[in-house]
Amino acid sequence: MASPLVSKYPQCLSYIRRMTGSLRDVFQVPSHQQTRGKKRLVKVSTVKVHLLQNVPGYGRRGAVIPVTTGMMRNIWYPKKMAEYVTNDKLQQLGVKKDTTIERDSTFRSNTERKLDKEKEKYERTVAAAESAVASIEPESSIPIELGLLSPERSMTILENLVPPNLDFYRVPVTPSEAPQKRVSPSVRFNSVISAAAAEVKEAQKPEVTGIYGSVTTTDIAANLKAILAEDEDGVRVVLSPEDITFVEETSRKNGVKRLGIFDIEIRLDDAPDAIRRTIRVNAQD
Known part of the structure; x- marks a missing residue:
């Protein structure tokens, strides 16, 4: 026999959920619902470097520019394209510690500048040729008649x-080669008369x-x-x-x-x- 105390507790799960929810609102218990905030941008770490050679898109030789640590560590430093800059080195170069340094993205190598000049020269030549052709009056074309023959x-x-x-x-x-046909049943198949008659009959047929x-x-x-x-x-x-x-x-x-x-x-x-x-x-x- 079940205990009378057990029957006093609620047996429905939905009722239990409603009761716990109302108690949470009364006592202002924070819910376990997860809230998402704004995504934080990943901060790219950079380092100040001293260029040892001209780098198109970054700057000239001797410039101090910021560059990502990965590029400096994996590419520029092994190839001796740049060197790390300390505070003492910045003072030697006459660059203040708090000075904002940016790379020169407009810098291009001499080869690239030469190619740009040649491209501009070619475009000017083409434009001049097109204008010269447009100025020439087209000659009256002579119509050629290629009518069908009667x-x-x-x-x-x-x-x-x-x-x-x-x-x-x-x-x-x-x-x-077809076998010879018998002319008459009374004549032997290989007789001379049968062969002669067959030759006459074949001669009458056109070849x-x-x-x-x-x-x-x-x-x-x-x-x-x-x-x-x-x-x-x-x-x-x-x-x-x-x-x-x-x-x-x-x-x-x-x-x-x-x-x-x-x-x-x-x-x-x-x-x-x-x-x-x-x-x-x-x-x-």
Whole structure:
């Protein structure tokens, strides 16, 4: 059985917090809340030094300037660029102890000053040249007319420049040796009559040799453009693969895939007539 004294104490935590808060306000007990103040700037420690040589951005040789202790300890003193200054040294140099010393940030070396002078001289030269160019009156330019040729003029140029025959070379496809076919079931396969009949039948068929790749109107147009490029007026002719067609019906649209001789027609847009040329697809060795 629980003691009757235990039940008199509060059992709720929120109630305990409210009671302790009210007691803290009555007795003015400071809370444990942390308050932040202003950030304090870190004070950089400096030391007065006596320059033993000219240091651009700091001062001339013999000047007394303040510099950070780290720079003096790690750079200037090991390289004998400056030396530490004591109170006795300040008196020898005629510098009072309480005198405010600052570095000469405008000091620059002779090399830097020479470069600045050369830069200013170059800028003056450029400005003078620009003003001289601006003062010159531009001459009246002669307009150059590069109009397109008429279809009739272009066809005349093609008629004069394009040769009658155009040669193309492709690698032929080697036909595989097919077995002889029997002429009649009653005749032996290797008989003389069967061979003679086969030769007659093969002689009646036209020989067609295929090629690797093809010769298309694009190839022909590229060949014609190379020919026209060698002439002053031919360069101005506008020719495309659509202006070239095969006279005969070919196995491939706008191209051939076998050795032989083929006729083509060249007709530009809005041209009244076409010119006919011959292309020869030869076997490449």
